[in-house]
Structure formats: structure tokens, C-alpha cells
Amino acid sequence: MAPPVTFRPRGGAILAAIAIAICAIGLAYVAVTEGVVSLVTWAWPIVAVAWGAWLLYIRPSVRVTDGFVEVRNIVRTYRVPWGDVEDIDSRYALTIQTVDGRRIRAWAAPAPGARQAMTTRREEVTRTPGEGDTRRPSDARGTSSGDAAEVVRRAFETYQREGGTVLPGGTVTTWDIPVIVVTILLVAGAILTLVLPHG
Known part of the structure; x- marks a missing residue:
């Protein structure tokens, strides 16, 4: 029995890793310069961008086994x-x-x-x-x-x-329900953060 082979495009994963790293730096910067309250507020859009990079470029894969091919979109x-x-x-x-x-x-x-x-x-x-x-x-x-x-x-x-x-x-x-739920929550939180006034 051959071991499973999983395919992910390397270019997309590299772009996603860069985007996630930039978002992590952004979170750290907000925490240090603005404090915890601002971090909680602005974390939504920043984390949503990182999540989107993971969702689009790291999560999708093609897995090949002896019995089946699995396409994860x-x-x-x-x-x-x-x-x-x-x-x-x-x-x-x-x-x-x-x-x-x-x-x-x-x-x-x-x-x-x-x-x-x-x-x-x-x-x-x-x-x-x-x-x-x-x-x-x-x-x-x-x-x-x-x-x-x-x-x-x-x-x-x-x-x-x-x-x-x-x-x-x-x-x-x-249907990957947890992924859908997290995506909806992050997008909704990001929109609210960007639309609501901040004093």
C-alpha cells in the first residue's frame, strides 16, 4: 500500500505565509502601541485577512490514496x-x-x-x-x-x-461547517469594526 500523497501549490502557500506573518506583526504593533482594548477591536479585520489567506491558499489540497482521491476546496x-x-x-x-x-x-x-x-x-x-x-x-x-x-x-x-x-x-x-462559521464570524466582525465609529 502506497502512502497518501497530498498536493498543495507552493507559490500560494508562500504568499499566504507572508500575509499571515504581516498580520501577526500588525497585531503585535497594535497591542504595543494602542493597548489591549484597541487590539480586541482591530483584531477582527486583521485576523480576517490572515484567515482569508489560509482559506484560499493553504487549506485547499488534493490528496491521493490507494482507494480514493480527495479534493479539498x-x-x-x-x-x-x-x-x-x-x-x-x-x-x-x-x-x-x-x-x-x-x-x-x-x-x-x-x-x-x-x-x-x-x-x-x-x-x-x-x-x-x-x-x-x-x-x-x-x-x-x-x-x-x-x-x-x-x-x-x-x-x-x-x-x-x-x-x-x-x-x-x-x-x-x-460541507466544512466549522470553517464556514468561523469565516462568517470573522467577516461580520471585520465589517462591524470598519463601519462603527471608534472614539
Whole structure:
């Protein structure tokens, strides 16, 4: 049994870490210069920015195991057993198509922008899984969609070749309620902080 592989784009995580660090410095600055009362007041928008950076760039992931591929987006998680996978595409983002026609796009693996796509050379995608006519710049190694698609396609090919564990119940979609609640509270607190007068 192969160990699970989790994919997160490195560039987004670096940007999020920088944003979170700046927010932490901001909180410390407010605490030192303005005191605890101001910290409690202004913590809402600052923490909301840090939370947003984590939510958009660190939380999303694609996890590949012997039995399934799990796509974690901002507030929803999809667990797709290999037996439910019909096709794997990367045109706009890593997309898992299920046998019942659902298309699940991975926030963690977007396709490259137009500039990167136009500068991608054909040889950069020749060694990626898939047939030559169907491969495109979004399949290239070094792109978020291409790197994730390669991992998912190789695992799916292994499943098709050797068989594997099929989890009962088919594809499962989970709304991440705690994340939704925290997001709503932080956004509401940030808006109130910015709108209400402070004396």
C-alpha cells in the first residue's frame, strides 16, 4: 500500500505565509502601541485577512490514496473512490469527472495563466501521462494543474491496471461547517469594526 500523497501549490502557500506573518506583526504593533482594548477591536479585520489567506491558499489540497482521491476546496471536501472516476482533466483546473457526470474542480490546482500557457513548449508536456493529442499546457510539469494531474492520473492508472480498494457509498461531499462559521464570524466582525465609529 502506497502512502497518501497530498498536493498543495507552493507559490500560494508562500504568499499566504507572508500575509499571515504581516498580520501577526500588525497585531503585535497594535497591542504595543494602542493597548489591549484597541487590539480586541482591530483584531477582527486583521485576523480576517490572515484567515482569508489560509482559506484560499493553504487549506485547499488534493490528496491521493490507494482507494480514493480527495479534493479539498475552500468550504467543501469531495472524496472520490477510484471506481467512481470517469475522467481526469486539467483544462481550467484539475477536474475529476465521475461516472454519474459530476465535475469536481480542485481549487488547489488551477491551470496556468494565459502568459505561462503561451510560453509552454511542446516538449514540456510530452512526458506527462495521457495521449499526445489530449495533452495541453495545463498538463505541463511545474504548473499546479499539471503536477496535480500527473499524481492523480498515475494513481488512477495503477488502480485500473492492478485493481484497488473501492470504498462503498460512492463519492462523498462534505460541507466544512466549522470553517464556514468561523469565516462568517470573522467577516461580520471585520465589517462591524470598519463601519462603527471608534472614539
